[in-house]
């Protein structure tokens with residue numbers, strides 16, 4: 004169940020159908036292409052993840068969702084202009100069959116958008132109940148469900164009293180509390196219906212005590228937030244490398260140009276603030292300036308996003324990194340990533356949906372609430388209260404694969420390896 008049928012959602016659905024038809028490969032998806040090593044290096048056991056754990060098969064996936072625009076998925080994919088026209092034509096009938104349900108939307112939370120495919124209700128609680136009714140109708144057609152937020156980035160909000168408990172939140176919905184954004188109504192509806200929820204945007208949404216309580220109570224796993232796709236993906240690879248070699252970093256300037264609807268929404272300062280917070284936190288956690296003041300305490304970190312329509316979804320992300328080495332001598336690294344936003348995001352969204360569905364069926368995971376083992380996919384990984392998030396991509400990958408080994412009763416891989424020299 005996709006909330007928001009824009010560039011990411013349509014690229015995901017079109018991609019799944021293209022793979023099912025045998026006209027493309029699921030590149031970028033761990034659940035479809037990655038293996039997991041089991042036992043000793045000498046055992047030569049490396050099954051595909053999808054053969055190792057009981058994931059839903061692509062053939063069995065169905066899609067529905069909501070959007071503020073009434074366009075079907077073919078029209079929405081055509082507007083997004085991510086995939087080639089020729090490729091879209093092959094799967095056109097399938098995409099035309101998926102029409103968005105009426106959404107819950109309020110322009111106060113996304114200033115640059117306005118659409119007419121929007122529900123009316125007497126208050127926010129009534130709107131959440133209408134989403135629950137949509138879910139219950141879909142439950143009649145499908146065996147299991149997962150909800151993923153692929154909607155626009157909402158304005159910056161911070162947790163308040165109204166988010167502190169289920170009672171406070173329900174009262175707040177009745178009173179139309181301004182701190183309750185539409186994304187929270189979808190999350191509330193999903194969790195009340197016992198459905199796992201993933202948050203692809205940097206909004207608070209499920210990053211709130213009320214949602215964590217509901218998630219645990221109803222055994223509906225949650226994960227978030229903000230897909231780690233382009234620049235932050237590279238940042239969480241490079242920063243651990245500098246720290247591993249004890250190289251200093253004095254500055255990291257990141258700028259982006261992109262011209263899709265996401266870029267337009269992020270052109271609004273209030274939505275950008277939500278994204279900026281998510282992008283900025285990464286370096287501090289990885290570099291740990293409090294442990295290494297000589298190397299990182301004066302690091303100047305800046306992130307910019309510029310809306311530039313000619314580029315569409317084909318974002319360009321530049322990084323200028325000022326580092327220093329032995330005796331403090333300065334060096335520079337420049338990264339120019341000519342990426343495609345939704346091509347990077349779609350396989351992440353697919354994996355998250357499949358892994359959340361797995362978590363909901365796994366006794367060791369289903370009652371935990373936050374699924375920290377999925378940090379690999381996020382710019383701002385959610386953690387239990389009081390824990391700092393793990394941002395290093397390779398630690399995140401090890402955590403993910405060790406979780407799969409753990410739930411299947413296989414020994415964890417520690418990379419100690421002394422036994423090979425006995």
Ligand SMILES: NC(=O)c1ccc[n+]([C@@H]2O[C@H](COP(=O)([O-])OP(=O)(O)OC[C@H]3O[C@@H](n4cnc5c(N)ncnc54)[C@H](O)[C@@H]3O)[C@@H](O)[C@H]2O)c1
Nearest residue numbers: 007009010011070106154155156204230232264265344348
């Ligand atoms: N593509 C990436 O690399 C990437 C990475 C990280 C995060 N994200 C986030 O993922 C989200 C989706 O990105 P996108 O490129 O598909 O954007 P998009 O603008 O193409 O699609 C978002 C869709 O959500 C719809 N929408 C907004 N509010 C809604 C609501 N309340 N209910 C239902 N639908 C709603 C919009 O109408 C739009 O169709 C954005 O928040 C973006 O910041 C994307």
